[in-house]
Amino acid sequence: MSHANRATEFNKDESKVNWHDKALWYVREKRDKSAHNVQGWEYLRQLGSGIKANVLSNLDEYLVQFESNAKSNGVQVHWASNAQEHNEIVSSILDRHNAKKVVKSKSMLTEECHLNPYLEAKGIEVVDTDLGERIVQLAEEPPSHIVLPAIHKTKEEVDELFQEHLGTKPSGGNPEYLVGEARKHLRDKFMKADAAITGVNFAVADTGGVVVCTNEGNADMGVHLSKVHIACMGIEKIIPKEKHLGVFLRLLARSATGQPITTYSSHFNKAEEGKEMHIVIVDNGRTEQLSREDFRASLHCIRCGACMNTCPIYRRSGGHSYDYTIPGPIGSILSPGKDLKKHSSLPFASTLCGSCSNVCPVKINIHEQLYKWRQVIVQEEKQPILKKSIMKTAGVVLSKPKLYKLAGKSARFALKYAPKFMIYNKLNAWGKARDLPEVKNDNFDDWYKKRNKNG
């Protein structure tokens, strides 16, 4: 199914779409306010981009340096080429500790690797502890946004889910009550957990430490209460020096939610005495993306979600319409590299307005990469006949001025006088759910010529 088809599903509930659209735009506005408060914000973005570009050009060395520093702190480092290896490594660590109850804080990587079903099949209970993640886990859905995983759910839906799974009372969707109940429910899980799995926001080469950012405190509750901590990271999470956190932590939360920083920015360097800390470094297609000159900058991404919040398509189509772990504009340039056929409609889920690139804290040229993926896709993937023939015709018409003029005239004539069914039908995607513009008498060419004569 294509993005457009899935977006049509999402658009069936108009009031929900309107809410979704506004809620995300509000987050985008908070981002603007917060960014404008920072002296030297644009320079900060420039630095973020420059540091990440250096990282990619020296990634192997930084990873080796990171590994050796982590090891000297007593941290055990593992490497996984793909999702399967990642899941096996995590599972073998849990086995060794006979861990049956695992609490997990937000990690898009473990989503990408489908770790939960893998562990659940082995009889291990995995509880997502970020509230939004817990909500979608109970609903048996994937997150629809990387920072706001349950943004597609109404509070009434959460109320019903909690009644069913946590035994809460009907509250009509009272957020305070529901958060309070979730706190109790998850506190019990933290107290009983054998192991904690977290993602990694930044891995620092020159110290061997990892930094995890949360607002809820769930990563810390999990890690500090269990005897083993497994931190899973993609290879691109490396930054060269600890001081660079001073750049990225200034960018991350402001771009994500407009907060000046997340509530907790936790720096894990060594395990607490008597406990273990593991880091799993994962490739899973990233080195392949690194080989693609036009697309490697997508690996700069620090997962703030700003491109989603600003995207006019994402806001009106919802994260699930992308059918990929990372939705939105950034997901649309990452996913074709993983499976061109499956995700071939995603680079077209954009107006190429460029807003994503404008807000990206590490200056990824997202809209240009979307355009470049389109060029790759039309070469390699079969396009719908209608689109292909229209494009061919358009090519001919645009190359011949006389024909173009005639086409323009007939279109204006048709829009003015043709019956509705001729304009608004399946052949005209632009007529779907929107009115075509009212036709004024002159076209630009005629108007310009007249103006010249008069002037």
Place this chain on the structure above:
Amino acid sequence: MIGIKKEIKMGREAILKSIKKNKPELLPLPDINEEAFDESIDLIETFKSNIAIVGGTVREVDKETIDAEIKEQYPNKTNIISTTNKSILGTVQVDKSTDPHNLENIDLAIIEGDLGVSENGAIWVTANSSIIRVLPFITNDLVIILEKEKIHLHMLEAYDQIAQRDRNFGVFISGPSKTADIEQCLVVGAHGAMSLTVLLV
């Protein structure tokens, strides 16, 4: 077990080899010109207003009135841990060997912060000052005592200050725990502390 280890090693070599093959030519690591972020602002006032923005409470107090202030803010607390000699309100004693699970019912923790960051109201808290790592998270409410002179302009300055430390665990805390995961409604008090009071001395 041996089999698994071998496989893990293959992952490492394969990844490093693939990066070597695919990475672009070396690009320089940019120098950071910190002057670009200079601002002549009142560090303490900005810090205080940012704490309020992130949902915390802040009071300027004398060293002698710390405990009076805490009692006023949190009058009905019984299970209190103080890890600093600046407050004698602690009722529960802990040391490094205390099982963190025993802290489940702690009402209030009083700890010291190492430094504050003006631009975002964050306070650097180390494992050494909280004694048990989970303390500032598991406690129902949290008081952090911070010396005014230790407030810095921005995060880059903060990292210079903490560069020479024993790296085990440390955290920047900015406000009480919170979530907006239900319809974007901000609710203070998720999994970590339900409230944060910062006492500037």
